[in-house]
Amino acid sequence: MIRRLRTAHRWIWLLLALLLPVLLVVALRARQPLPLQELPAALAPDAQPADDAK
Amino acid sequence: MSAGYAAIGWSPGKKRYDAVAWGASALYLGLFVGVGLWVRPEATAETLLIRAFGTLALILLHVVLAIGPLARLDRRFLPLLWNRRHLGVTMFVFALAHGGFALFQFHALGDRNPLVSLLTSSTQWGSLGNFPFQQLGAAALVILFLMAATSHDFWLANLTAPVWKTLHMLVYLAYALLVGHVALGVLQDATSPLPALALGAGLVTLIALHLAAAWKGRALDRALATAGADGFVEACRVGDIREKRAKIVSLAGERVAIFRYDGQLSAVSNVCQHQNGPLGEGRIVDGCITCPWHGFQYRPADGASPAPFTERVPTFRLRLVDGDRVFVDPRPLPPGTFVDPVVIAESVLERSKGSVKEEAKDKGAVKGGVEEGASVLGPSGALDGEFFVGYLSVPPGLARFARGVAAVAAVGFAAVAGVLSSAQRPLGLGEYAWDEESEYCGRLQTAPVAGLWTRPAGDAAASPFTGAFLPFVGEGKHGPQPHLLAAGERDLTLKGRRIERYGKQLIEVVGEVPAPGALAPAAPTTATAPVAPPAQVPLGRQVLRGEIVDSKCFFGVMKPATGRAHRDCAIRCISGGAPPAFVVRVAGSGEAGGAERTLVLLLAAADGAPLGPRILDLVAEPVEVSGEVSRLGDQLVLATDFLSIRRLAP
Numbered sequence: 015m016i017r018r019l020r021t022a023h024r025w026i027w028l029l030l031a032l033l034l035p036v037l038l039v040v041a042l043r044a045r046q047p048l049p050l051q052e053l054p055a056a057l058a059p060d061a062q063p064a065d066d067a068k
Numbered sequence: 069m070s071a072g073y074a075a076i077g078w079s080p081g082k083k084r085y086d087a088v089a090w091g092a093s094a095l096y097l098g099l100f101v102g103v104g105l106w107v108r109p110e111a112t113a114e115t116l117l118i119r120a121f122g123t124l125a126l127i128l129l130h131v132v133l134a135i136g137p138l139a140r141l142d143r144r145f146l147p148l149l150w151n152r153r154h155l156g157v158t159m160f161v162f163a164l165a166h167g168g169f170a171l172f173q174f175h176a177l178g179d180r181n182p183l184v185s186l187l188t189s190s191t192q193w194g195s196l197g198n199f200p201f202q203q204l205g206a207a208a209l210v211i212l213f214l215m216a217a218t219s220h221d222f223w224l225a226n227l228t229a230p231v232w233k234t235l236h237m238l239v240y241l242a243y244a245l246l247v248g249h250v251a252l253g254v255l256q257d258a259t260s261p262l263p264a265l266a267l268g269a270g271l272v273t274l275i276a277l278h279l280a281a282a283w284k285g286r287a288l289d290r291a292l293a294t295a296g297a298d299g300f301v302e303a304c305r306v307g308d309i310r311e312k313r314a315k316i317v318s319l320a321g322e323r324v325a326i327f328r329y330d331g332q333l334s335a336v337s338n339v340c341q342h343q344n345g346p347l348g349e350g351r352i353v354d355g356c357i358t359c360p361w362h363g364f365q366y367r368p369a370d371g372a373s374p375a376p377f378t379e380r381v382p383t384f385r386l387r388l389v390d391g392d393r394v395f396v397d398p399r400p401l402p403p404g405t406f407v408d409p410v411v412i413a414e415s416v417l418e419r420s421k422g423s424v425k426e427e428a429k430d431k432g433a434v435k436g437g438v439e440e441g442a443s444v445l446g447p448s449g450a451l452d453g454e455f456f457v458g459y460l461s462v463p464p465g466l467a468r469f470a471r472g473v474a475a476v477a478a479v480g481f482a483a484v485a486g487v488l489s490s491a492q493r494p495l496g497l498g499e500y501a502w503d504e505e506s507e508y509c510g511r512l513q514t515a516p517v518a519g520l521w522t523r524p525a526g527d528a529a530a531s532p533f534t535g536a537f538l539p540f541v542g543e544g545k546h547g548p549q550p551h552l553l554a555a556g557e558r559d560l561t562l563k564g565r566r567i568e569r570y571g572k573q574l575i576e577v578v579g580e581v582p583a584p585g586a587l588a589p590a591a592p593t594t595a596t597a598p599v600a601p602p603a604q605v606p607l608g609r610q611v612l613r614g615e616i617v618d619s620k621c622f623f624g625v626m627k628p629a630t631g632r633a634h635r636d637c638a639i640r641c642i643s644g645g646a647p648p649a650f651v652v653r654v655a656g657s658g659e660a661g662g663a664e665r666t667l668v669l670l671l672a673a674a675d676g677a678p679l680g681p682r683i684l685d686l687v688a689e690p691v692e693v694s695g696e697v698s699r700l701g702d703q704l705v706l707a708t709d710f711l712s713i714r715r716l717a718p
Contacts, residue, residue, distance in 0.1 A: 053654050
């Protein structure tokens, strides 16, 4: 039983070693930042300096 | 060891261990919140606490998961393993605090049970960018709860160690869920690379430690040669085993520990009955095999714990050939079976002296966990003569090492708190006067957005409107009370709390708004013609790209009020009746010095039907909206319909 647990433990970490870095990279690549856009003249005066921009 | 159960078997060592864990955690929380308030003074306390508890729990989980392989790779870390369950429960407490605060912040006070909201608000399972990351965190929390609830020795003994260990291996699933929770949640909104780098570093470290420890252990599992005719297998030479220690060999799939002590040899299963610790990595202390993990003890000859304890491990028969070659029968005897120890001949003992490295340091009895003459680093990196037993005094070398680890942990926790807290993106400068009720006077308007044209209190007919239009929101995650709007447009006075951002205000209508028939009459009219509120000014059809948010949070109640982390709260608020808004990020022009600007429009339905319920699935992600834009006092309104909203990302 204990040997099976040890073997399972090794396989689990091998699986995690393969999957989690991929998940992290794929998730970071899936980020969707809001696009910046030019405003039409009618709306431009209403835009305010962003208070949450980096 | 204990013969019964106590809530916690406190010892000075455990108290010191817990004090370090809680001290480092308090330092982390204090620094995270303190640095957060310093670099982001606009941050609300609840946001900082949610982030501080969540990151702390994840860091502690990394520590918990690192202790096992560290102890296998370097025995000096064994004292950390001894009380690891306390660290695990501590981690769960912080994870629960994170989950509890987040559940209240994002899901409570709305139109659904918070737990139902948690499970049903986000359902885009096929989208990575909009994946329901909160459900991943909730699933991990359930697993961590199961583990914390069964962490006590009562469950360990009653479930049996193999079942208990199998159950607790779910922690790896919880870890994977939490990596997903963070990667698909907060990292989607982070503007600094530091949080992603921190998670990546933790992930790589854990994977490297576990794979290295597995590689090291793999060599031990290589089975010895086939048994001879009598079934015995040659295991090692007497000289391979150091006094009061064991040689571990793999037989028929299981590990056997052959101990040498007082000129004799005995063999027992390598698996401690308490938590399946490696007995062969232990020592003989006070005549008993002592497990390196938690100090459970067994007599070498019969594998039974001394009274009053009842644990027993299987024993194995041994034979010496040519006086020096150790043979073991791979067939285990029932736990607790007495086997005569094999006596080593004097001549062999003499020969074996010096054949074992560092043997000279192992002379003498163990006193208080410290073997006499111990102070030299051995090949494993551990202080070879020292052996840690939790209920005995800590050997000085190991105590020094533990103090060093605690100091490194404290500095590391402080550094990570500072780095992660300072990496938070700006949260916006909205204001919410949650502790201040004001009286608002003006004319109620119900369409295209329900709100109030304000004017100074006094003669309703004579007082001019200020030009400000203040949309209504209700308390919690709700819109204004239905009967406030039911009687249609009229002059009235009501109480509310101010919510303000970018110079525009919302009113959170508070208290019981009187039913229309019972409304106090507006200020007396005069004979002059009534003053009309400003007219709605059309600005033409526009196509804009941005993000749908709920106006209440965006104008100041919540920080942050945009992005994936806030998505479920925005869904709950819009579902509850708060007017949706549309936020457009505008590229800076030369006139604005290149700085990014923001345009905020209230979203209204072009067809008159409520828009909110139909757009819940499109909240907090980049979308393109086409519709008629108009000016309503100081507000902009974008009237659109569901079919005119297009998701930008697949």
